[in-house]
Amino acid sequence: MSTFEIIGGQPLKGELTPQGAKNEALQILCATLLTEEKVTIHNIPNILDVNKLIELLSNLGVSVSQESKNSYTFEAKDIQLEYLNSAEFARKGSSLRGSIMIIGPLLARFGKGYIPRPGGDKIGRRRLDTHFIGFEKLGAKFHFNPGENFYRVEADQLKGAYMLLDEASVTGTANIIMAAVLAQGTTTIYNAACEPYIQQLCRMLIRMGAKISGIGSNLLEIKGVSSLTGCEHRILPDMIEIGSFIGLAAMTRSEITIKDVAFKELGMIPDAFRRLGIKIELHGDDIFIPKQDKYQIETFIDGSILTIADAPWPGLTPDLLSVFLVVATQAKGSVLIHQKMFESRLFFTDKLIDMGAQIILCDPHRATVIGLNQEQRLRATTMVSPDIRAGVALLIAALSADGTSTIHNIDQIDRGYENIDLRLNAIGANIKRINL
Structure with missing residues (x-):
């Protein structure tokens, strides 16, 4: 200390x-899991929370290459899903609240996403209901083991749905967006968070091939696609x-x-x-x-x-x-x-x-x-x-x-x-x- x-x-x-914006970086880094192609991100801040998430992605099988001081390339081609069941993942994931946002991309691409109850600041209750209710609306099954403090969501195929979020959660909105871009059909998210971080995430996903409308508003419409490509993105x-x-x-x-x-x-x-x-x-x-x-x-x-x-x-x-x-x-x-x-x-x-x-x-x-x-x-x-x-x-x-x-x-x-x-x-x- x-x-x-x-x-x-x-x-x-x-x-x-x-x-670079910490809160945007945590979302953008998780979005690299949505494609097996290379994604290059510029203006990544060199801070503990972001570095922990980069390490976590690397442990998960993402190929990470630092191109310059604040620029990295990520290639999520060989994801090791068995790492999600390891004691190391339980320890590292629980120390970083931003790790919750790996679930949406993993669920969308691989049909499963696991995460230990994440940590972060001691500033009061920070519930995760919005994330998991959104995943359930898309057809996922949610399991929580109180003894292990572990959250699990699984789905054979996500399907688009209409949902009204119970709160305009920034990380919840980001997680649901990343799950919905590869779901079958159309997803409508009402009471979505619309912070610049969310707008940046949506614009990056569109460059990757996603179909998203309503950016900057609290009503988003996402038409699912079968796959996404690589892209280049700069953080605000x-x-x-x-x-x-x-x-x-x-x-x-x-x-x-x-x-x-x-x-x-x-x-x-x-x-x-x-x-x-x-x-x-x-x-x-x-x-x-x-x-x-x-x-x-x-x-x-x-x-x-x-x-x-x-x-x-x-x-x-x-x-x-x-x-x-x-x-x-x-x-x-x-x-x-x-x-x-x-x-x-x-x-x-x-x-x-x-x-x-x-x-x-x-x-x-x-x-x-x-x-x-x-x-x-x-x-x-x-x-x-x-x-x-x-x-x-x-x-x-x-x-x-x-x-x-x-x-x-x-x-x-x-x-x-x-x-x-x-x-x-x-x-x-x-x-x-x-x-x-």
């Missing part, structure tokens, strides 16, 4: 280029990392340029930061955050306290609420942060309170932040990163605080952010990695 030692209180200045820049950098610039009173952000794919993220009073300038496809000594939170039109809440796309992504909460601690004014999706994601606020932030944790889903207006810096402290997004939020807080802070369990941060210490040190941060 590794640790960050951070000397905070210094403004940063320079350029940052976002990594990571919108969560872009939002994290915006928040970092505001909290540390820094002047930062974020390069090549694919601005049109960011949805309401920039406007949500603007509502906190943060100035954002668009230069071509770069975001420039000028140095601000202070920023003021808007109110609603009637003067009531602003609420920032997560919602299915095109609403605000829940993965950034931890960053919004931290940024609000130094704003002028107050805001209610409402995390609707996960009931444990706001529990990291006790660390911020220890640092001097004024936060009222109303319940597991809501926190009211009373901003300090940059008049009182946060205090340095010792913390433990509970999950990826809270971890980077605590890192931002530490970089803005006076003194030396320590963050333990930074493997959680490494799961989602590529060489974050080296990249931030290059623009003036003082982060020391200690490998224990």
Whole structure:
């Protein structure tokens, strides 16, 4: 387990280029199982979760070749399905939540898909019902062994069906899409997630020969085909990392340029930061955050306290609420942060309170932040990163605080952010990695 030692209180200045999108990469990598032909993927982030999934695919029999720093070719020609019954697969699959998305492609192509109950962040219940109900709608039989914590789905031939998803699950939608592209007949998915990650997956599958309409909406129609071919695909820049950098610039009173952000794919993220009073300038496809000594939170039109809440796309992504909460601690004014999706994601606020932030944790889903207006810096402290997004939020807080802070369990941060210490040190941060 590794640790960050951070000397905070210094403004940063320079350029940052976002990594490839973690959440898109996990879907795209699983989609390589749908064909025996070569699939080349560019802009793959070098992070723990993605590297674990690449290793898992390789163990499953996928031929993996690294073409350059962030580009790989995958050839799923000789899949070893017996690996799914191994103790090694049970161990590796359970440590990575993204592994759930290998089931759809395996079920579509080979008629069976097994996975141990996947792990991931400890942020509350993250049920998988949407995935398996969707597979059952397509004709698969579902089995769960509570003793082994193992999920199994099997089908002789998947058949297209109409389904209304009980929730607009991003990974659930992706998994069902990948199963449906090789099913017989037409599949209609209503209440589908429509995040840019899902749109990217659909466009990649179309290049492979799939027939999908309704991309970008919550109503998808998929006409099954008999087989798919290889293709080439480039992953979008990571919108969560872009939002994290915006928040970092505001909290540390820094002047930062974020390069090549694919601005049109960011949805309401920039406007949500603007509502906190943060100035954002668009230069071509770069975001420039000028140095601000202070920023003021808007109110609603009637003067009531602003609420920032997560919602299915095109609403605000829940993965950034931890960053919004931290940024609000130094704003002028107050805001209610409402995390609707996960009931444990706001529990990291006790660390911020220890640092001097004024936060009222109303319940597991809501926190009211009373901003300090940059008049009182946060205090340095010792913390433990509970999950990826809270971890980077605590890192931002530490970089803005006076003194030396320590963050333990930074493997959680490494799961989602590529060489974050080296990249931030290059623009003036003082982060020391200690490998224990």
